[in-house]
Amino acid sequence: MSEDLFKEFIYLEDYPVSYVWNWLANIYDRPKSEGVTFGIEFIKDAPDIDTHDIETESSPRIRETQLKKELYKAAAEGWWRKAKSILENNKFAATEAITANGNTILHVGVEMGHNYFVEKLLEFLEDVKDIEMKNDKGQTALHIAAIVGNTHAAQLLVQKSSQLLEYKDNNNVLPMHLASANTNLDTYAYLFESRTPPCDSHFESYMTFHYVCQKTVVRCSLLFHPDRCVDNILRVVKICNNTGCNLLGKNSVILLVLIATLYPIYQLICLLILLLHLSFSMLYLLLWKVLAITVPPIKNIEKKRKEYKKAKNILSLICKMKGPSDVGYSDSFFEAVRQDRYEVVDEILMNSPDTINLKDADGYNIIQLSIMNRAEKVYNLIYHIIERTKSRGEMTDSSSNNLAHLAGRLAPSFVLSRTTGAALQLQRELLWFKEVERLMLPLKLMEKNIYNETPVIVFAREHHDLLKQGEIWMKTTAESSSITAALIVTVAFAAAITVPGGSNQESGIPVFGKEIPFIVFAVSNASSLFTGVTALLLFLSTILTASSSEKDFQVILPRRLIFGLVMLFLSAITMMVAFGAIFFLVFCDRRPWMLAPIAVFACWPILVIVAIKLPLLANLIQSTFFPLFGEKSYLKSCNINKKNTIFI
Structure with missing residues (x-):
């Protein structure tokens, strides 16, 4: 190991093990296995860049496109030596836009969080103007650091050029305010402390800080890093107190101290859960391997899983062969959105970012299509892009329908058929409409299309028939379940007033009153009666409802049906336990083998009623109590991460 290399290695002591491993492997050309996990980072294979091939391309445009592609890949994965080899031969590329929205290599490095890469790049860039380059939105690299919360990169940039603190983007927004809007308290505190605002901006700084503190406490983000958050808040408080502003109330301070006290307990609980999770995961994998060999249905699932992996590899290979151009992607891209195939969308967007700007023959983009076709997986995949797209409220079609109008339309029939029951279909439609409403400004929800209809009017008109079908479905389901509940209540009540074995003529106490099976019978029969009556009342409340509004199908009616079905299950189970106990007591002459x-x-x-009603209950619970939108487990394997701003 050379002396220069050793110095760089010592410098990397604060970086993740995965980064140091790849750095050394890159230097010595050690082979890397794709999919090896170190800590919490996933090591991807980064192929070597042959700069000779770039220099010998025949067409200048092809050479420039290939250069930007390789430079972006090096910046996205933090490979400074590979980026350096390109920049030494093409110095102009350091300030050229390498993404569709005008981001330079510095923007990408800051955004991806590769701070060692950013530091080396800043040393390479001698001219301060190169560091102050802006993208199409007028954002410098410091704006990007503020958006993603990369405090270390912000420190490096400010040390190189303090003027970056005062640069505003096209919306007249400072980096400090972007950090505030994205609740990146650590970055905000540093920028707030580094910037020396004029006296007339103290009030503006106070309002921004008050907003970020309130938003942070509401989101409970302090629960995960209380010490850092408290320190950052107090740092800003100390500065603002010089202006006479009392920013943080006593209640907020008490809340922060309480959270900081409970944090060690929270960490211990997390550690215990992690240990249990690892144990069960190992057991699960071992059991699955055995079942995949011996049980035919499990073997078939394993076969499909392997076919899925092969299909995904083929898709990745095709996308890499086609390159970054968006030509030829449109048909497959829009069909994948309509079918909610998020894996295809993710792979295409990763290899061709410009595809996100494509529109189909009717003029709809990916955001509009995902809403119209109720593609929740694609919607969740690109949600961070939607959230940061300020023009989402201005998106309209040829009929002046905004996103809320599109959400108010009835979903296609092939989408509705995925959900069983008109009531559950209407509930899903309501969830979509409320989700899109949340994205829109209040004034946009009152806008009218060319037919003079607001989004609410469109939803009511499009879902009028589905509302009627939902009422009929809900009442029919409740009626069928109420008959079962009524029969159970009748049997349980008759068993209660007719004591098995009779009673003592003098005292009236049951003959078997002191027997354990009789006690089990009494408790189980009473439980069956009470739960059966509760289920019957819940079902009757659903049946006797004259008419229901649309919003009742979102929570109220499904929740009644869920609790009614749960009570019905408990009533049927306890009734059979009561019957078995008294049958054993009266007819089995205390022979234990008869229990089997x-x-x-x-x-x-019990199995019959569970087989009939359990699928319905599972669907109701999933659609009512589990959110349809948000961060899902299947998104963890996607290439488009939450902090990615390249596709905006």
Whole structure:
């Protein structure tokens, strides 16, 4: 190891193990296995860049496109030595836009969080004007650092050029305010402390800080890093107190101290959960391997999983062959959005970022299509792009329908058919409409299309028939379940007033009153009666509802049906337990071996009612209590990460 290399290695002591490993492997050309996990980072194979091939391309435009592609890949993965090899032969590329929205290599490096890469690049860039380059939105690299919360990169940039603190983007927004808007308290505190605002901007700084503190506490982000958040708040408080502003109330300070006290307990609980999770995961993998060999249905699932992997590899290969150009992607891209195939959309966007700006034959882009076709997986995949797209409120079609109008339309029939039951279909439509409403400004929700209709009017008109079908479905389901509940209540009540074995003529106490099976019978029968009556009342409240509004189908009616079905299950189970206990007491003459056949036969009615009603109950619980939108587990394997601003 050379002396220069050793100095760089010592400098990397604060960086993740995965970064140092790849850095050394890149130097010594050690082979890397794709998919090796170090800590929490995933090491991807970064192929070597042959600058000779770039220099010998025949067409200047092809050479420039290939150069930008390789430079972007090096910046996105933090490979400084590879980027340096390109920049030494093409110095102009350091200040050229390498993405569709005008981001330079410095923007990308800051955005991806590769701070070692950013530091070396800043040393390479001698002219301060190169560091102050802006993208199409007028944002410098410091704006990007403020958006993604990269405090270390912000420190490096400010040390190189303090003027970056005062540069505003096309919307007249400072980096400090962008950090505030994205609730990046650490970055905001540093920028606030580094910038020395004029006296007339103290009030503006106070309002911005008050907003970021309130937003942070509301989102409970302090729960995860209380010490850092408290320190950052107090740093800004100390500066603002010089102007006589009391920024943080006593209640907020008490809340922060309480959270900081409970944080060690929270960490211990997380550690315990992690250990249990690892144990069960290892057991699950071992069991799955055995079942995949011995059980035919599991073997078929394993086969499909392997086919899925092969298809994904083929898709990745095709996208890499086509390159970054958006030509030829449109048909497959829009069909993938309509079918909610988020894997295809993710792969295409990763290899061709410009595809996000494509529109289909009717003039709809990916955001509009995902809403119209209720493609929740694609919607969740690009949600961070939608959230940062300020023009989302201005998106309209040829009929002046904004996003809320499109959400108010009835979903296509092939989408509705994925959900069983008109009531659940209407509930899903309501969830979509409320989600899009949340994205829009209040004034946009009152806008009218060329037919003089607001989004609410469009939703009511399009879903009028589905509302009627939902009422009929809900009442029919409640009626069928109420008949079962009524029968159980009748049997349980008759068993309660007719005591098995009779009673003592003198005291009236049941003959078997002190027997354990009789006690089990009494408790189970009472439970069956009470839960059965509760289920019956819940079902009747649903049936006797004269008419329901659309919003009732979102929570109220499904919740009644859920609690009714749960009570019905409990009533049926406890009724069979009561029957088995008294049957064993009266007819089995206390022979323990008779418990086995009694238990087997008692399970049959329970299995029947569970097989009939459990799928319905599972669908109701999933659609009512589990959010349709937000961060999902399947997004973790996607290439488009939450902090990515390249596709805006």
